[in-house]
Amino acid sequence: MYPDNQLILVFKTNIRTCADRLSVKAALDNEEGISNWNVDMHDVDCVLRIETPGITTHEVIAIINRQGYQCSVLE
Template sequence: MEVLVFKTNLRYKKQIDSVTPHINNLQGISRWNVDLDDIDKVLRIESDNLSPRTVETTLQQAGYHCEELQ
């Protein structure tokens, strides 16, 4: 199990609701959340064998910015 961490431009719960189906369609995710209180609006994903590029592309296709944090 690995934890992937991303900076996003998600600001509101309704934006999270709109990306939920996109994220839920990704294979290998056991749990995920967005911290709206963090300055970077951090998306954390617990997964097995999920590429960070796949997550970035998925959110970008949904209309949002997503960048992996090191």
């Protein structure tokens, strides 16, 4: 169960390998607006799941794009 102030954001990415994951790790770990995150590299959509008290989807996409990866909201 998550606290009421936590949102779960889900994205489709091209983060496919452990090396890719390491490339985005510092940026995601250092973002104050992200409580927790993980990437399911076994899923066809390489799903990035973010737990946050309030970072926006646009901010997450910008963070991932700055690292050289693609990211879009998973509907």
